[in-house]
Amino acid sequence: MNFKAVTYILGWILNIEGALLLLPFCVGLIYGEPQAYSFLIMAVVCVAIGGISIFKKPKNLTFYTREGFAVTALTWIVMSLFGCIPFVINGDIPNFTNALFETVSGFTTTGASILDDVEALSHASLFWRSFTHWIGGMGVLVFLLALLPMTGGSHMNIMKAESPGPTVSKLLPKVRETAFVLYAIYISLTIAEFLFLIIGRMPVFDAVTTAVGTAGTGGFGIKADSMASYSPYIQWVVGVFMMLFGVNFAVYFLLYRRKFRAAASHEEARYYLIIIAIATAVITASLYITGSMPEMGLADKVRHVFFQVASIITTTGFSTIDYETLWPQFAVLILLGLMFMGACAGSTGGGIKVSRFMTLFRTVRKEITLFFHAKRVVNIKSEGKTVAPETIRSINVFICAYIFLFAASVLLISVDGYDFTTNFSAIAATINNIGPGLGKAGPSECFSLFSAFPKYIMIFDMLAGRLELYPMLILLAPEFWKNIIPKRK
Amino acid sequence: MSILNKFRGNKSKTLKIIIVGTGKVGSTIAGKLTDEGCDVTVVDKNREVVEKLAETYDIMGVVGNGSSYGTLIEAGVENADLIIAVTDSDELNLLCCTLAKKVGDCTAVARVRDPDYSDELAYLRDKLGISIIINPELEAAREISRILHFPLAISVNSFAKGSAELIRFKIPAGNYLDGMKLMSFQNNKDFNILICVVERGDMIAIPNGEFELRSGDIISFIATPHDAFAFFKKINVETRDVNSAMIIGGGKTSYYLARLLSHAGMQVKIIEIDPDRCEELSTLLPDDVVIVNGNGTDEALLSQEDLAHAGALIPLTGIDEENVLLSLYGMKVSPGIKAITKVNHINFSSVINELELGSVVYPRRMTAETIIKYVRAKKNSLGSDIITLYHLANDRVEAIEFDVHDELKHTGKPLKDLKLKNNLLVACIYRDGRAFIPGGNDMLCPGDAVTIVTTHRGLSSIEEIFE
Known part of the structure; x- marks a missing residue:
């Protein structure tokens, strides 16, 4: 393993984080809050440590797959560790475990919070909490790729590890330019949402935090009732933008290139939108059948249903109502299913991803066909192209690893003695980077009721979910540590 | 983008x-x-x-x-x-x-x-x-035939429509050049050559007058073919004219090479294992080319076909390892033989460079050079500026021939007054059908073709050679 190169990259990451920490500092200055200085202190610390690490550029900056995975996992851990310290220093979240949970939840765009009273936080802390979503949504390594010149395929090995989805497809021949385009789309959409929110007379601070929280499909609200107290217009804007950030960014690139037909025939995006439409329709119908929320008209019902569906499928986790108590069980279980579905590959959303489900579904269909025609040759296609057997294998293995990790996590957090719904949905909400689960981890509750050990399990799951398992699982492999820990004689 | x-x-x-x-x-x-x-x-x-x-x-x-x-x-x-x-x-x-x-x-x-x-x-x-x-095969055949004209050279690249050659050559032990300073060299009228690059171990230099040559150095010098002959004669290295060549393998390169060599009056013998291909070659090639059907890696066959008295051995089989072994074997059997090895895959090039293989040609690299030359010319807005481009010394040095266009501001001034980039040498000017090595008083004129040698990578237009 090329540790010098890994350290060098981590140094760069710290420098970037140091620069980003100045933003909450500025926000704090605007509101005249003493808490702001904790961010300045941490910015200086980050830049100092980062500066030392990048002082000497290693001769060999080649990244193979293993380095790519290792640097990705370590980047996210280091960023979270440094990013949580300001909360501890300024006393907004004095407990380290809680601060780390909150920060990891932010960077991984989960949005699960341990705060009982969000509104008590300083503006600086609130801003940083939401802004971590924005940083984590696109991935900070992708940003680094746009800046750092590297040799040969090294870029690709890092991008592979950080980007969500079964396969990585570049939009342009060069990784740097691809990263640039992705960030350009990301920033434009964020600004667009901000403007729409401002038009809806949302206060500027709320608009900024909501926009960055939606962009990363994060879900940290700055109010205790998340989005419930805003006007229907704002709820529509947030709902639509959540949906837009869950679309594969390649579609936007095609639109920018004026390849409308190719964009319209993007299979994954199409299925994703169809799923949202069907889920919204079915849940609305179920509300009428069971007579839930009788005081609302059709428009309000559709708005709330669409908002929750978009929020859950994109793994954002904002909410406008407490669906768990107001909706029939059938509707809640549809939402639970959407938690696992997740958004499109190549978006900022989490979960298992629509494209993986597409391929899995087709694999199952192929097996069934083969029962009837044993010798039939069936190709599994996706986006009009045959899926390589290695990709299918890796998707199958991904699902297995996902189930193992899921089962183990549910078991481990059950030590706190809560009911099955709470445990199951808490892991579903963290591993899929959604935020609120069900039961005691539901949308109107928070994660502070768990003790420290389950919190660390969920921290691991959030990171594993965001990085698509392998970068985090590699840290569990003894082989990885063999060269780091000196051998005892 | x-x-x-x-x-x-x-x-x-x-x-x-x-x-x-x-x-x-x-x-x-x-x-x-x-x-x-x-x-x-x-x-x-x-x-x-x-x-x-x-x-x-x-x-x-x-x-x-x-x-x-x-x-x-x-x-x-x-x-x-x-x-x-x-x-x-x-x-x-x-x-x-x-x-x-x-x-x-x-x-x-x-x-x-x-x-x-x-x-x-x-x-x-x-x-x-x-x-x-x-046509990489044809290019390779051309390069091999150029090397055969200067059997002492490791490689020969030609510029200025063939009227100047850049010759890479290793100074043998105890040679007259050992310990010589380049200054004394350039004052000597008999040496009408310009040493552009010196490779010593891992070091690469574009030498100035103070530079002292040592045996074992690999020098690349530019000269007209005539002056190059004179130079080799002068420094007293034993040359042996190559007038017969044995080619192992009967692929496309062999076909092109045999045609070129037999045209130049050389005796050519091709050993090819496939009888059908032999038939084909014997129809395609002139009658004086001898085509032998047999296994070129068979020692008995090689000695039967008189490898010991061949002037040059050129293994052109499709397998690099075989080519390398054949060259080594040839030089063992007949120490004075000129071996030219074709290497298709550039893996392990550092090992290949250390072997005493004589000359090595890389068809792949030549194709890449042709294309890069074209790409660089396309990149700069003024259009086709680059005439030829070669990579030397493990790709660390580039020799580029530029066309001097009318709009260049630096024409009509003596070279010594122009500010050139560091580590850049104006090696040769081609004007009115004649190539010469420029001195400080020579000037660039529109219509010239000027060859420069430099360690800067990626120059794409003549403007870039100036500070």
Whole structure:
């Protein structure tokens, strides 16, 4: 393993984080809050440590797959560790475990919070909490790729590890330019949402935090009732933008290139939108059948249903109502299913991803066909192209690893003695980077009721979910540590 | 990506290049062109190769048939500047280029190497609108025949329409040049040569007058063919004219080489294992070329065919290891023999360089050089400036021949008054059909072709040689 190169990259990451920490500092200055200085202190610390690490550029900056995975996992851990310290220093979240949970939840765009009273936080802390979503949504390594010149395929090995989805497809021949385009789309959409929110007379601070929280499909609200107290217009804007950030960014690139037909025939995006439409329709119908929320008209019902569906499928986790108590069980279980579905590959959303489900579904269909025609040759296609057997294998293995990790996590957090719904949905909400689960981890509750050990399990799951398992699982492999820990004689 | 260029303040435009075919040549070019800063997309039917290549270099891969419309569109032919077709099949390459030309109006480069077409290249080029047709086998054969004219040279690259040669040569132990300063050298009227590059171990220098030569140095000097002969005579190294050559393997390169050599009056013997190919060669080649059907790696056959008395041994089999062993064996049997080894795969080149193999030719590299030359010329706005380009000394030095155009501001001034970049040498000027080594008082004139040698990489126009 090329540790010098890994350290060098981590140094760069710290420098970037140091620069980003100045933003909450500025926000704090605007509101005249003493808490702001904790961010300045941490910015200086980050830049100092980062500066030392990048002082000497290693001769060999080649990244193979293993380095790519290792640097990705370590980047996210280091960023979270440094990013949580300001909360501890300024006393907004004095407990380290809680601060780390909150920060990891932010960077991984989960949005699960341990705060009982969000509104008590300083503006600086609130801003940083939401802004971590924005940083984590696109991935900070992708940003680094746009800046750092590297040799040969090294870029690709890092991008592979950080980007969500079964396969990585570049939009342009060069990784740097691809990263640039992705960030350009990301920033434009964020600004667009901000403007729409401002038009809806949302206060500027709320608009900024909501926009960055939606962009990363994060879900940290700055109010205790998340989005419930805003006007229907704002709820529509947030709902639509959540949906837009869950679309594969390649579609936007095609639109920018004026390849409308190719964009319209993007299979994954199409299925994703169809799923949202069907889920919204079915849940609305179920509300009428069971007579839930009788005081609302059709428009309000559709708005709330669409908002929750978009929020859950994109793994954002904002909410406008407490669906768990107001909706029939059938509707809640549809939402639970959407938690696992997740958004499109190549978006900022989490979960298992629509494209993986597409391929899995087709694999199952192929097996069934083969029962009837044993010798039939069936190709599994996706986006009009045959899926390589290695990709299918890796998707199958991904699902297995996902189930193992899921089962183990549910078991481990059950030590706190809560009911099955709470445990199951808490892991579903963290591993899929959604935020609120069900039961005691539901949308109107928070994660502070768990003790420290389950919190660390969920921290691991959030990171594993965001990085698509392998970068985090590699840290569990003894082989990885063999060269780091000196051998005892 | 135009926004990105604006963002970076980058003036020269990024070339978008599609490479169809990811064989030996295709993958080498992909790597080299990425280094040149181009946006490269590779197309091949073989998914594994494409994926591996896309992981090795920062390029995009498209799996599909490169001569189908859909695949070309997917690879972005509409916006491409250049398409390079280097699949195994000549016909596919031509079809692919013709199609790309119709769809995207990009410049097309095709590899066509079958001797059946080699005489019709000019016609194909004009009628199909293809810009360059490359034939690595023919290029390799030409380089080998050039080396055979200077048997002491490791490699010979020619400039100025063949009237100047850049010769790479290793100073033997105890030679007259050992310990000599370049200054004393250039004052000597008998040495009308210019030493451009000296390689000593890992060090590479563009030497000045104070530089002292040692035995074991590998020098690259530029001279007219006549002066080069005179130089070799003067420094008293024993030369032996090569008038017979033994070629092992009867592939396309062998065919082109045999034709060139026999035309130059040399005795040529080809040993080829496949009887059908032997029949074919004997019909295609002139009668004075001896074609032997047998296994070229069979020691008994080699001695029977009188390897010990051959002037040159040129192993051109498809297997690099065999070529290397044959050269080593040849030099053992007959110490004075000139061996020229063809290496197709450039893996382990550091090991190959350490072996005493005599001369080594890399057809792959030559193709890449031809294409890079073309790409650089395209990159600069003034159009075709570069006439020839060679990579020397493990790619660390470039020798480039530029066309001096009318708008150049630096014409008509003595060279000693011009501020040239460091580590850059004006090695040769070609004017009115004659090449000469310029002194401080010589001037550049419009219409000249000037050859420079430099450690700077990526020069693409003559303006860039000045500070």
